[in-house]
Amino acid sequence: MYWYDLVQMAWNGLSRNRARSLMTLLGVTIGAAALVTLLAYGSGLQHNARAQFEALELYNTLRVTSRPIPFSGPGDLLYRTLEKDSLSDRPAVALTDSVVTALGQIPGVLAAYPEIxxxxxxxxxxxxxxxxxxxxxxxxxxxxxxxxxxxxxxxxxxxxxxxxxxxxxxxxxxxxxxxxxxxxxxxxxxxxxxxxxxxxxxxxxxxxxxxxxxxxxxxxxxxxxxxxxxxxxxxxxxxxxxxxxxxxxxxxxTFFSTVDLLFRRAGVSGYSAVRVHLEDPRLHDSVRRRIAEMGLYVTSFREQFAELDRLFWLIDMALFVIGIIALLVATIGIANTMRMSVMERFREIGILKALGAYERDIQRIFLLESALLGLAGGLLGWLIGWGLAELIELGVNVYLARRGVPAVELFYFTPGLILFVGILTLLTGLLAGWWPARQAARVDVLVALRQV
Amino acid sequence: MDIRLRGVSKYYPMGRAVVPALRHVDLEVPSGQFVLIRGRSGSGKSTLLHLIAAMDRPTAGEIVVGPWKLDRLSVQEQARYRRHTVGIVFQHFHLIPSMSALGNVELPLLLDGWSPRERRRRAEMLLEWMGLWDRRTHRPVELSGGEQQRVAIARALALDPPLLLADEPTGNLDSQTASEILALIGRIHRESGKTVLLVTHDVQQAAPFTRRLIRLQDGEIVEDVLV
Structure with a gap:
């Protein structure tokens, strides 16, 4: 059988009970739209944070302190403050103007300046x-x-x-x-x-x-x-x-953050922190090493962002799980529709087999039907999810603009996301249709033909 | 295409009991013969046809149709055999209701991978030969019983199989139409030289076309005569 004949037969199968096919399609569409919107939101969070880092040139920035900063990542603050840090017992190097000048003279440093x-x-x-x-x-x-x-x-x-x-x-x-x-x-x-x-x-x-x-x-x-x-x-x-x-x-x-207030210790004069801006991000490690050799402590924004990336990954996973549950429900809908379709077309399957249809042909027809439902639902879901995201973003930005806040990009759609959702919905369609299609392929010709 | 059955038996499990449908049947049909099979309901006529059509497997015995040893075929080979060697006509027509007459006749060609243009040409030719040219776009529900059966015959002939099996093709038709259908099958046999196995109760009407008459009773051949 030619592929276009298989597609035609699959399409005819879906068109036969239009209301049911449309309802199933709606289920997949909603599931895919939920998944797309949630993933785009997670992606948007990450994209915004990255844009912020890049806008502020933080990838190129090191923060130098006399004492170690007692946390290295989100949620780690309380744990580290309770922990006894042996390093903090050694004499601290005060961040005086001469130290700032010395930091500025390290090769590869564009500027070193007190954090004010x-x-x-x-x-x-x-x-x-x-x-x-x-x-x-x-x-x-x-x-x-x-x-x-x-x-x-x-x-x-x-x-x-x-x-x-x-x-x-x-x-x-x-x-x-x-x-x-x-x-x-x-x-x-x-x-x-x-x-x-x-x-x-x-x-x-x-x-x-x-x-x-x-x-x-x-x-x-x-x-x-x-x-x-x-x-x-x-x-x-x-x-x-x-x-x-x-x-x-x-x-x-000259304090700004609660961290400054909490960890500025008695006995250490000079600035609370100095920022070192690199000429080239590739010099990160060498400059970091030179500063450490001066007895100072370095916090790298780049390293902190890597920590933040892990957090984003967890958020993305959580959003993905929520989205995938919606898609899973839709998948069960496809499986149910396909099962019903096989039962309704039991006799027709028998006729096809009596005429010499191979089991694989029958299986392909039903698999194509479920794949079409999955793929069409995925594409529609993507469009609706995208539209919904645009609408939400528009509403939020109108609200922010009224308060003089710059527009934000809450949802971030990448070509990878489009491809991912397309493939995922196609696969869920195939997965949902696999068992009903197999049952259809294995229909006994005589049993089917006796069903008048 | 020669048909040869050796010691063929078919038993169906019915609860705890086993019901015999065919018992040690030996039969040889030379290529091109028109055979009429008759017998009471439950005598094993349809079972015999289903076995020769490879829609079922014998419990015991050997069935050979031309080069095909039916009792040893895989599911895939059975399908290929049905597609290319056998044309089947059923009592209940078994047309696909959502397709037009043309679509139904095209179906075996579609399954066999013919291009849309080629299969359309072949199906139109067959329907014209059946006298159904003006009914080609009608769906089965819009056709009379006789017309539906003629569409089913056209479909059975689509891939020009050497063997035509007809399982009570006139069972759902009035006597006038039944006579026309039997005449049509007779004409097909005469013009194409196909081997035809016809199961029917209308012995009188079919007699003019047949050369051999087989009577089954309780799963056994009790009469096999040339007429």
Whole structure:
């Protein structure tokens, strides 16, 4: 038998009971759509994290500390803080300016700079937004990720200026990006209120009025440039760049993360951390080794991302299992439909066999029917899943845009995903049809022909 | 194509009992002979035909049709034998209801891997020969009993098999139509020289076409005469 005849016969078989075939197809479509959407969502999470890492050039960045960072991956924090680390008992090398200079002179290092990060509020046009300052060295002017889309990079180390994302400028009331560049804005930072601290130290918490010894310090700065929201990924919502020299001049509390607060230890002076930016990611291992030889501790963002990748893999697997359950239910639907079809066409199978049809021909006809159901359901499911993902993404991005947050890509469809779902649904179709097709092939001619 | 049966028996299990359908049947049919097989219901006529059509296997004995030793064929070989050597006509026509007359006649050709154009040409030719040209696009339900049986005969002849087996082909037809169908089978035999085994109760109507008459009773050949 020719393949086109087999396909024709399979199609005729499915067309015979259209309602039932359509219902089965719907089941497969829903299962495949669920699988596609969930996998694309998992893929989207990973893609976004990767994009964020790349946008911030974190693959090229090492974080150097005096003490080991007591966790190496997600969920590991509590475990390591309870663990006795013998390494932490040895004398720590303070991260002074001379150490920062020495780090900067290691071959393959583009820039070494103290990690200065602090929260900030920016006011302009009668509006106020919150952000987080990242102090960056002038050497970053060479990096593509730090090239503003509008305006320019900082003029010098002490440039009294900041660089924002376009979405932040929008939230500050600048309708066009060009308007924001060169504008003067006020930034508010948290500084130590020494008078309040004195009252607290000498009069106790009660006399200090129960307030923290923190005051708000205003500064005026210019917007030097705007980074493209697409390059900044999620960071574009809050990230503010400032020249390193300016950040040092500001009177502010320079901690940002709870990790800094928890693990900054007494007895070690200098910066809490220094960031080392590599000229080339291939130099990662050699630079890392040189820093370790200086008695310092290195946390590699790249290695941390590898840990994160494992987490994503687990998330992907969980989503895959949920999706595959939906597809499994649909597969049972195909198997049931095929079984019914074999029973209904029992006599017809007998006629075909009486006329000399081979068992393999009969088996192929029914296998093709179930494969067609699987494949068509897979393709439709892919289309519906894709449409659904687009719809959800549109809704989320409309919501985010209203709040000035850059658009996100929640679902990420790769050609591999399309191929994977296509093959998977085809295989589930074949698997579901295998047993009914085998039963059809083994029908006894005489028993079938007696069924009038 | 010569047919030879040696000591063929067929028993069917019926609960704990075993019911004999054929008992030690010896039969030789030379190529091109028209044989009429008769007997009461349950005498073993259909069983004999099913065994010769390789739709069933004998419990004991040997069946040889031309070069084919039927009792030793694999399932695949049985199918090939049925396709190329035997054309079968049933009492209940056994046409596929969802297909047109043309589609039904094309079916053996389709199974044999003929191209759509070739099989269409052959099926149309056969239906024209059967006088069913204007009914070719009709489905079985739209055809009379006689027309359905003629479509079934055309289908049996599609691959031009040397052996034609007809199992009570007139059992569901009125006497006028039955007579026409028997005449048609007689004409096929006369024009093509095929070996024909016809199981029928209409001995009188079939007698003009046949040269040999076999009567079965309780699974045994009790009469085998040339007429």
């Amino acid at each position: 990060q602090f929260p900030v509020r920016i006011q302009a046009n009668g509006r106020e937004i919150a952000g987080g300052v990242d102090a960056v060295p002038m050497a970053f002017g060479r990096l593509r990720a730090y090239q503003p889309r509008w305006g320019r990079f900082f003029l010098h180390e002490a440039d009294t200026a900041i660089i924002l994302s376009t979405s932040m400028a929008q939230r500050l009331g600048f309708s066009r990006p060009e308007e924001a560049v060169g504008s003067s804005v006020q930034i508010l930072v948290a500084a130590i209120d020494w008078a309040a601290l004195q009252r607290m130290l000498f009069g106790g918490w009660y006399l200090s009025g129960g307030e923290l010894p923190i005051r708000i310090q205003p500064y005026r700065v210019q917007i030097r440039g705007l980074l493209d929201a697409d390059d900044q990924a999620f960071a574009g919502f809050f990230r503010v760049l400032m020249p390193l020299g300016l950040s040092r001049r500001l009177e502010t509390v």
